Structure formats: structure tokens, C-alpha cells
Amino acid sequence: MNRFIDGEFSKKALPPICDYQSEKLVSLEEALKFIVPLIEQLDRSIHAAKKLCHFPSEDNLTHDESAALYLYTMEGGENSFYRVLNRALLCGDQSSLKLWFPYLKLLHTALDKLPTVSRNIWRGVVGDIGHELKKNEELTWWNISSCSLSIDVIKDYLSTTDRSTLFLIEAVHGKDISRYTNYPGEDEILLGPGIQLRVVDNVTDLPGGLNIIHLAEVANYHDKLLQPSITPIHTMSVSTDKDNHHKETRHCTALTIFAPLTSSISKRSSTESHRRRESTL
Structure with missing residues (x-):
């Protein structure tokens, strides 16, 4: 499965996701420190994203912002980073989703510059x-x-x-x-x-x-x-x-x-x- 056709289609109503915008910007490693135990070899993927991402950036993204985008697009099968994140976004459990707030803040900041x-x-x-x-x-x-x-x-x-x-x-x-x-x-x-x-x-x-x-x-x-x-x-x-x-x-x-x-x-x-x-x- 690939991220262009992957994902659960759902019409269920969920509360807006906006509290992450008040998070402080931190490094990619810091943003995902509570997620690393949940995804196999995520620490290696973070290291690879920091090494291989597009930087310096013509759009003035920081190194961590660029790496956050790169990490999202990395394919890794059933436990691909983007797949686990999207499952959290769709589950409706706000307490579990809070673990993702630092990364969502980093990703949102990167996207705003593009x-x-x-x-x-x-x-x-x-x-x-x-x-x-x-x-x-x-x-x-x-x-x-x-x-x-x-x-x-x-x-x-x-x-x-x-x-x-x-x-x-x-x-x-x-x-x-x-x-x-x-x-x-x-x-x-x-x-x-x-x-x-x-x-x-x-x-x-x-x-x-x-x-x-x-x-x-x-x-x-x-x-x-x-x-x-x-x-x-x-x-x-x-x-x-x-x-x-x-x-x-x-x-x-x-x-x-x-x-x-x-x-x-x-x-x-x-x-x-x-x-x-x-x-x-």
C-alpha cells in the first residue's frame, strides 16, 4: 500500500484538531521522543530523514522542518510513519493524539512556508x-x-x-x-x-x-x-x-x-x- 491510496475512509464527526498550534517548536528528535517507542526503528528513520532531507531550503525551512516533511513521506510497510500518524488522527482519542502535538506543530510550521x-x-x-x-x-x-x-x-x-x-x-x-x-x-x-x-x-x-x-x-x-x-x-x-x-x-x-x-x-x-x-x- 502507498500513501497516495492508503487510508481509512470515514464520514464520522471528530472534534477539531488545533491545540497543537500552541506547542513550542522543538527539534524533530524532541518532537517524537514519545512516539519512538511506538514505531519500530523510528529512531533510524529520523536519523535518515535528517541526513537525506532537502536542506538548505529555498523556502526558508529549518533543517528539522524539512526533515519532518521527508519523514512523513518515507514508506515502511504497515508501520510506515505516515500510516501510524493518520490512524491517530482518525481514532478520535484526544489524549493519545496529544503525543503527536509537537510533531504536528513542526509539520504545520513547515507547510506554512511552502x-x-x-x-x-x-x-x-x-x-x-x-x-x-x-x-x-x-x-x-x-x-x-x-x-x-x-x-x-x-x-x-x-x-x-x-x-x-x-x-x-x-x-x-x-x-x-x-x-x-x-x-x-x-x-x-x-x-x-x-x-x-x-x-x-x-x-x-x-x-x-x-x-x-x-x-x-x-x-x-x-x-x-x-x-x-x-x-x-x-x-x-x-x-x-x-x-x-x-x-x-x-x-x-x-x-x-x-x-x-x-x-x-x-x-x-x-x-x-x-x-x-x-x-x-
Whole structure:
């Protein structure tokens, strides 16, 4: 699993996370001293992040701020740092979350110094959640969300799953961390915890088991809709009579960019299914 498609999708209401902003800025080692016993080899990861992070910084990040971003993007399997942090953000246990406040303060300070991105970005999630969201519904993502400016980055990870959901997000307050990640070629944009989103459109049951959900970030005081860089999603119903007894409704999309995506996912799924059948013979 990868941070671009990892994470629990939840619509549950949680209290705002803001108390960490009053924390004093400390070093990365100090910020995570209570977390080190909870994550295997975290001390080594911290050391690696301090050594390999992008520093000096063109954005005036301190060494520890840059390392905090780098550490977040490091992949380490089930106990990846970002995965453990996001589980804490989603659990709703404020007492446990307090252990993360010094790191969240360091991360927040780093993100504040980076360029803000107001563009269409992409994210995915494993599983079929298209039917859980309705048009114009508003939701809050409490976890930190890794997104990409490139649909190809997300496509590469989603193509390994049987059922998946792709998010097209009109971001208002995204942060470009591409210089500061462990994988600089992924055009990574980070969305902070507590971001509010509105469902613009929802296209489900596409070929290859793909669902597409178009979201727009809700600004603090008003909805700021961006001019999309690609044709927006439009759906239409096409009804055809069958034996004069019933009508079959098919959903179509005018977003032709998804055609190669659904095709590649469908082919990948077919190939993997064929291999599984062969292995059982």
C-alpha cells in the first residue's frame, strides 16, 4: 500500500484538531521522543530523514522542518510513519493524539512556508466507496492526505487493485512538498487534517472496477470553485428499451482522460485473474 491510496475512509464527526498550534517548536528528535517507542526503528528513520532531507531550503525551512516533511513521506510497510500518524488522527482519542502535538506543530510550521497550490489534484483509495457519497454532500477529511498533480502517479498504484476509487480534487489550500519528499518525481501535494470538501459529481461502476468522485475544497468563508484544467465530469443517462419490458440506464462520462485509465486497470485485473486461475490448475 502507498500513501497516495492508503487510508481509512470515514464520514464520522471528530472534534477539531488545533491545540497543537500552541506547542513550542522543538527539534524533530524532541518532537517524537514519545512516539519512538511506538514505531519500530523510528529512531533510524529520523536519523535518515535528517541526513537525506532537502536542506538548505529555498523556502526558508529549518533543517528539522524539512526533515519532518521527508519523514512523513518515507514508506515502511504497515508501520510506515505516515500510516501510524493518520490512524491517530482518525481514532478520535484526544489524549493519545496529544503525543503527536509537537510533531504536528513542526509539520504545520513547515507547510506554512511552502507554496500554496490551488489546482486540480488526484488521490485514490482502495475499495468501492462511490455509492457512499451523494452530490453536494460535504465531508471532512481528518487525516493528512497525499495527493499528486499527475493522474499517472495515482494510476500506477490503483492498477494493482480490483476495486478502487479515484478522487479529482479542486484544491484551494494544497501545499507543494515535491522538493521535500523521499520521492521527488511524484509531484506530491499535501492536504492538511480537517480539510472540508464538497462532492461535485460522482461516477460509479466504470470498467475495471473504478469509481470517480469529483470533490471541491470548501474555503473558510465561501466556496471557491476553480476553473478546471480538464473537462469537468458530466454524467448523463442513456435509456434503451429491452423487449418492451424494462429500461436499462447506463452512465457515461465526458471526461475522456479516464478512458486509458479504466482500460489499463481492466487489462491489469484481467491478466492477474488469468494468472490466478493458472496457478490453481
